[in-house]
Amino acid sequence: MTERYARLKIFPFADFSKLKEKKVTVVGVGGLGATCAEIMTRCGVGRLTIFDFDKLEEANLNRLIYRTHQVGMFKVDALREYLLAANSDVELLTYPNDVTDGKGYDALLKEARESDLVLGCVDSFHVRIFLNSLCVRLKVPLIDGGASLDGINGSVHSIIPGKTPCYRCNKPALKDDSTTDLKKAGDGACHFTSLPTTMGIIASLQCQEALKYLLGFGNVAPYILYYGLEGKMQRYNWKRDPKCPVCGGVK
Numbered sequence: 001m002t003e004r005y006a007r008l009k010i011f012p013f014a015d016f017s018k019l020k021e022k023k024v025t026v027v028g029v030g031g032l033g034a035t036c037a038e039i040m041t042r043c044g045v046g047r048l049t050i051f052d053f054d055k056l057e058e059a060n061l062n063r064l065i066y067r068t069h070q071v072g073m074f075k076v077d078a079l080r081e082y083l084l085a086a087n088s089d090v091e092l093l094t095y096p097n098d099v100t101d102g103k104g105y106d107a108l109l110k111e112a113r114e115s116d117l118v119l120g121c122v123d124s125f126h127v128r129i130f131l132n133s134l135c136v137r138l139k140v141p142l143i144d145g146g147a148s149l150d151g152i153n154g155s156v157h158s159i160i161p162g163k164t165p166c167y168r169c170n171k172p173a174l175k176d177d178s179t180t181d182l183k184k185a186g187d188g189a190c191h192f193t194s195l196p197t198t199m200g201i202i203a204s205l206q207c208q209e210a211l212k213y214l215l216g217f218g219n220v221a222p223y224i225l226y227y228g229l230e231g232k233m234q235r236y237n238w239k240r241d242p243k244c245p246v247c248g249g250v251k
């Protein structure tokens, strides 16, 4: 008889039993976030908090995790069923709220402060910029993932406040309150293509970097780009901008 973490216990680079002391918040549980939540749950994270105000639509079903009978449910409620069935050891908190406003914002502020790490899994540019500023201000690491609008490329940005570049360091033209073309086109699942393959790859990369940070093994990559057409992945060791308006003064 083996127990559920037996294969993690023999991983030679880190002590996975320490993960049960860690708290992780996932913002957005679409194609990226649902997969990130599953990975963290199966690895045995202590507490997982998930945020998403969307309800599941039929057009979301080409990606992973969600099931047909769950269409119409809040994604966080649908995911709760799935995650607790996968591993009921995990303390799971769910918020069907918009993190940029009102109750959702207050909840995120509280949960992010208590978290060891935030996984940013949003499909909206302005929320990504918002999370970057919030996590830098709270000094909570943010591992942000995203896929290109054509569905085939993706990126993972690991923002460890005071250590690695934030999202703004390398994109000085951005404004924190900017509404982008993406925003104007409308946020959400149905406006852009989305492949379960790219989403699975990027979510897995986010979790790999998250586990490296949480368990203290390997070397966290500040920025990874995945090029699907070429089957290529590249790490960029960007430097912090000392004059960055978001993280410039953070030590």
Ligand SMILES: [Zn+2]
Binding pocket: 165, 166, 167, 168, 169, 170, 241, 244, 245, 246, 247, 248
């Ligand atoms: Zn910065």
